[in-house]
Amino acid sequence: MEPEVVEAELVLPTHMRFKKVQMYEKYPKGQARVRWKHLKQIIQAENYQNYPPDEPNYVNIESPPSMHPSKRICDITGFKAPYLDPRTKLRYANAEVFRMIRSLPNEYVQRYLALRNAAVVLR
Amino acid sequence: MPFISKIQRQSDYSAFPSRHPIVIDNGGSYFRIGWAGESDPRVIFRNIIQRPRHKITGETITVVGDHNPALLKYFDCTRTGPRSAFDNNVVYQFEIMEYILDFGFDRLGADQSQIDHPVLITECACNPVQSRSKMAELLFESYGVPSVAFGVDAAFSYKYNQQLGICNNDGLAICSGFNTTHVIPFVNGEPVYEACKRTNVGGYHVTDYLKQLLSLKYPHHISKLTWEKVEDLKMEHCYIATDYESEVQLFQKGDEEADEKIRCWQLPWTPSLSEETTPSEEEIARKAALKEKQGQRLREMAEAKRFNRINDLENEIRDSENLLQRLRHAEEDDIPSILAKTRYTSKLEVESAIAKATQSLRKSKGEPVESVEKTDPSATEKYNLINVPDEALTPEQLKQKRKQLFIKSTSEARQQKKQKQLEEELERERQKKLEEEKRQENPEQYLDELRAKHRDLSEKVDQRKRLKTNGGHTNGNHNSSGGVGRGERLNSSQRERMRLLTTAAFDRGKGEDTFGMKDEDWQLYKLMSRDNDDDDDDDHPDLDEAELARVTSRLREIDPTFIFKAESGSSTAEAPHFRPLTKEDFQIILGVERFRCPEILFHPSLIGIEQLGLDEMAGKSIQGLLDKGRVSEERITNSILLTGGSCLFPGLSERLEAGIRMIRPSGTPIRIIKASNPIFDAWRGAAAYAAAMQFPQQTFSKMDYYEKGEDWLKGYQLRLDK
Known part of the structure; x- marks a missing residue:
């Protein structure tokens, strides 16, 4: 290791005096790493639907969808968007923006759509 | 507050007695660790790790938090990016969590055989018990912590501000953090989680939205738009519009007021040498000579x-x-x-x-x-058999005759073609002369006409080209869009053909079938056939293009100011390649983005998250509390505390007040207060709490944990008001 790296103590030591079980003992090399459950799996395993509904839990404190009509803004400029391009499905504000979105390559169109989670995902 | 990290190792660890609690605020963006009763955390760093490989030795190392990025040049960071232990606001990756805790305790100065101090650590509201028990287990088993307590950061922050006299006993804590935003009501100083609401939008989403928008707007500068830089931009320039629509209209109209609001980030840029001076006469001469x-x-x-x-x-x-x-x-x-x-x-x-x-x-x-043909023997001799009737010929001669016929017709055709070419040449010559005369008469007018013609033609050719290519490469994505997309792809003649086909298909059996009575009826099939429209599709642009080429060359001859805009299509998209880069090309302009990005806190649907915005959450939470009939409305709305990093946007409290006023009955007193320090208050509240006499009763030990089990841990809740 380079001296300046050592001096900055950039690298986390593998052995810590204050630990009862060291990292290398818990996760030895060559052994398959633990597959950590993602939040989705944690929620599933927790079986929240069996919990009493009046008690607060991680799932039922989540807020519901909004009651207000959703705001439609131009995907490119952020202006108010009265129009929707039927080909690309992008929302746009005026003719100028329309000309621009028609010249956009498909990849960019998809990225703009992905911003509001509306992109076509092929699995 | 752009990325302050405090990672110097503390030296006074042994000065603290073994019962003195350690307080950890385990936030989505920052990890803060320090001692109970102190006013500030000792160590602060970003709650991420990186595990790059050393470039020479190839050994994988762990780097926690932020370090001098210059030192990372020795490591290959291309394969792994920074990773967090969080999924949403829940800790799930306890291997990463352990590295982070290692680093935190190490920098706090821990040097004994175990961490012999009670630990108070924050978690999200209603943390799933799986995550909570894993965390407790980790602290007990790996670090030998004697006892542990869990608390909610927003609650500590509210408590701290309450003690400072900023907010009341009853009220509402609105905590907008890195991954999520919580609204937690308080009654008699205790959080009421039954009426708590969470929306999965936070500072992370704002930064990400800004980063994506900017990199789509400036694809050339994508390397400059790092996460850290965009986060800085967000903190420095983003604000919340009092009313999104009217604010956006300012920009749409391009008022002076809007111009003042536009921020511009000038990237480092050095003017290129060729651009500095237009080449001098000498230079041109030199180049010409060289050529x-x-x-x-x-x-x-x-x-x-x-x-x-x-x-x-x-x-x-x-x-x-x-x-x-x-x-x-x-x-x-x-x-x-x-x-x-x-x-x-x-x-x-x-x-x-x-x-x-x-x-x-x-x-x-x-x-x-x-040429071979010139040496041809006289035609009569060559085609001697043509005029002889078939009957008089032997089969051999018949064959010969056919051959001769063929040769004759082809050579005649060739001759005709030559003749035609000659005529065309003459015609062109004549036209040229005519034009020349016109030019002599009135050069100005002639030039103008020519220019106009060139403009028209090039536009026409361009349009045609664009139509053609558009039809070709957008095929992929609108199979789903059905008829509309199809209609757009066809050009006029193709459309006409489709119309004929469909009318023909639906015309059957309606009245008397008179088709075929007239000869013109059969022309229909000619129009319908595919070759037909292909032909005239190819014909016209050729003519146009030839004409354009002619006009261009003519203009080039007689007009010294004429500049031909690149052979290839001369479309605007290609223009930047031909013009030297200027200062403006290296500017990143923040206009609407300044308030468009934080707007997602109020309208999460803008980024496709179908949940309530801040104002509606507050309304919903108050409603939930009122339904339980535990407190009067005024007492709650009179003390609404804003805390968490994403509450730092200017204009947030005004907007929130307007929003809540719309939802709640008129006349409700609304008081919105900012926390004394939205970022540190959670840790400070926790530190104050851990220093209190009653704190030990709120902790649990390893023994308790294993005796009482998970069911008990699920119901575990820290009591703030002892």
Whole structure:
């Protein structure tokens, strides 16, 4: 290791005096790493639907969808968007923006759509 | 507050007695660790790790938090990015969590055989018990912590501000963090989680949205738009519009007011040398001379090559003629022996070789090649059989006749074509003359007309090209869009064809079928056939393009100011390649983005998250509390505390007040307060809490944990008001 790296103590030591079980003992090399459950799996395993509904839990404190009509803004400029391009499905504000979105390559169109989670995902 | 990290190792760890609690605020963006009762955390770092490989030794190392990025040059960071232990706001990756805790305790100065201090650590509201028990287990088993307590960061923050007298006993904590936003009501100083609401939008989403928007707007500067830089931009320039619509209209109109609100980030840029001065006369002359010189050299080379070739050919002919001479004089028997030394096998071959060589010699000398047709014998002699009736001919002659007929017709056609070309040439010449006259008459007007024509034509050609390419490459994505997309892809003649086909298809059985009565009816099939529209599709642009080329060359001749905009389509998209880069190309402009990005806190649907915005959450939470009838409305709305990093946006409290006023009954007193320090208050509240006398009763030990089990841990809740 380079001296300046050592001096900055950039690298986390593998052995810590204050630990009862060291990292290398818990996760030895060559052994398959633990597959950590993602939040989705944690929620599933927790079986929240069996919990009493009046008690607060991680799932039922989540807020519901909004009651207000959703705001439609131009995907490119952020202006108010009265129009929707039927080909690309992008929302746009005026003719100028329309000309621009028609010249956009498909990849960019998809990225703009992905911003509001509306992109076509092929699995 | 851009990325402050405090990671110096503390030296006074042993000065604290073993019962003195350690307080950890385990936030989505920052990890803060320090001692109970102190006013500030000792160590702060970003709650991420990186595990790059050393470039030389190849060993994988762990880097926690932020370090001097210059030092990372020794490591290969391309394969792994920074990773967090969080999924949403829940800790799930306890291996990463352990590295982070290691680093935190190490920098706090821990040097004994275990962490012999109670630990108070924050978690999200209603943390799933799986995550909570894993965390407790980790602290007990790996670090030997004697006892642990869990608390909610927003609650500590509210408590701290309550103690400072900023907010009341009853109220609402609105905590907008890194991954999520919580609204937690308080009654008598205790959080009421039954009426708590969470929306999965936070500072992370704002930064990500800004980063994506900017990198779509400035694809050339994508390397400059790092996460850290965009986060800085967000903290420095983003604000919340009091009313999104009216604010956006300012920008749409392009008012002066909007101009003042636009921020511009100038990237480092050095003017390129070629751009600095338009090339001087001298320069141009020098370049022209250079070009001329190169051309001269090429011409010389070509000349030399030609000369060589002529020499070679002449030699070859001479040799062959010598050979022929010798063959003529030689005896019949000697011929094979003479030929054996050469590459020919017969006399005939030698002759034909001579003929060939002479012809190519003529060609390279630039003399006209004798065309075969000119040497044709007279037509009557050649086509002697044509006029003879078939009956008088033998089969052999009949064959010959057919051949002659064919040859005659083709040669005639050729002649006609030549004639036509000649005529066209003459016509063109005449037109040119006409134009020249026109020019002589009124040069100004003529030039204007020509320019207008050029403009029209180039637009037309462009449009056609665009139509063609558009039809081609957007095929992929609108199969789903059904009829609309299809209609757009067809050009006019194709559309006409489709119309004919469909009417033909649906016309059956309606009244009397008179189709075919008139001869014109059958023309329909001609129109319908596919070849038809292909033909005239290709025809027109050719004409247009030829005309454009002609006008362009003419303009080039007579108009010194005329600049032809690149051969290839001359579309605007390609323009930047041809013009030198300027200062403006290296600017990142923040206009609407300044308030568009934080707007997602109020309208999460803008980024596709269908949940309540801040104002509605508050309304919903208050409603939930009122339904339980535990407190009056005024007491709650009178003390709404804003805390968490994403509450730092200017304009947030005004907007929130307006939003809540719309939802709640009129006349409700609304008081919105900012926390004394939205970022540190959670840790400070926790530190104050851990220093209190009653804190030990709120903790649980390893023994408790294993005796009482998970069910108990699920119900575990820290009591703030002891």
